[in-house]
Amino acid sequence: MVSSSHEAMHRIFQEDPGIFTRTFERLGIPFPDAVAVSFPPTDLTEIKPLERRLDTLLQFDTADGRSYLLAVEAQGKKDTEKHSSWAYYMSYLYAKYRMPPLLLVVCQDEATSQWADRPFHIGIAGWQTLTVRPLVLGPGKVPVITDPAAAAEDIPLAAFAAITHSKNRQADIILKALSHALRTTDAETADLFKELTELGLGTTPAAQIWRDLMAIPTHFFRSETAEKVRDEGRVEGRVEGRVKDIVMLLGLRGVEVTDTVRERVAEASDEATLDLWFRRALTVDRAEDIFADPAD
Structure with missing residues (x-):
């Protein structure tokens, strides 16, 4: 039976596919940023009555016109049977979609992580016909985030x-940082990641710590005082994100962004203005044209 912890480990990639490239960039393994992400079917069953199903499957389309598949598997313990399954998944995906497949295995304990983080060879001594080399994210590679900011x-x-x-001795500090962070975002996002975190912690001692932290009345997230505190950081974050989006979008479209344009966008603080510039960045041929007077 698939556990709630197993479910949450790969569902976060469905909610935010960009977490894949951001995390591996921190590890010094850069992947091209995606301009589009889609969700192909996870069912890899053939005509024969043998069901094979991935946890999560994502398709990343990059700015240079290339695409690749990311198969995400949550692994709770060592399982030698998984090697043959992973080999099947990768071969099947390449045969069906004709694009490079990557396998990402996410683990909650270091022993399983180290077991999965090894190439698996199919063949005979001296001649390997097929090698499966997973990307692995476990406690040794995922950053410990204890700062609420x-x-x-x-x-x-x-x-x-x-x-x-979840099994780290600093689990209480990590969870406190996350609980404070959830108070800076909107209620829908807070509820989603509150639930995913609870599912992911499963039956570990950290789960009780999380439940205690979440025992704070939910009206805090919606109270007038909390809303004012939250809005200050939320608006600042949206503005900063919109500035980055405008510059990135222009660059992806091949529009030259001068230092003057970059500085003017960075100095803006009005959300409505930045939203207008972002919409214009979708179509302009010159970066300077995003600042055009509406009367013109």
Whole structure:
């Protein structure tokens, strides 16, 4: 039976696919940023009555016109049968979609992580016909996030880190940082990652710590005082994110962004203005044209 912890470990990638590239960039293994992400079917069953199903399957389309598949598997313990399953998944995905498949295995304990983080060879001594080399995220690779401000900057990663480090001796500090971060975001996002974190912690002692932290009345998240405190950080974060989006979008479209344009966008603080510039960045041929007077 699939556990709630297993479910949460890969569902976070469904909620925020970008967590994949952000995390591996920190580890010094850069992958191209995606301009689009889609969700192909996870059912890899053939005509024969043998069911094979991935946890999560994502398709990343990059700015240079290339695409690749990311199969995410949550692994709770060592299981030698998984090697043949993973080999099947990768071969099947390549044969069906004709694009490079990557296998990402996420683990909550270091022993399983180290077991999975080894290439698996199919063949005979001296001649390997097929090698499966997973990307692995476990406690040794996922950052420990204990600073509430850092957690608020990337809540999906903070939630994933909290789940991954559920057995860490600093679990209470990690979870407190995440709980504070959730108070800086909107109620819908807070509820989603509150639930995913609880599912991911499963039956570990950290689960009780999380339940105690979440025992704070939920009206706090919606009270007038909390809303004012939250809005200050939330607006600042949205503005900063919109500035980055405008510059990135222009660059992805091949529009040259001068230092003057970059500085003017960075100095803006009005959300409505930045939203207008973002919409214009979708179509302009010159970066300067995003600042055009509406009367013109």
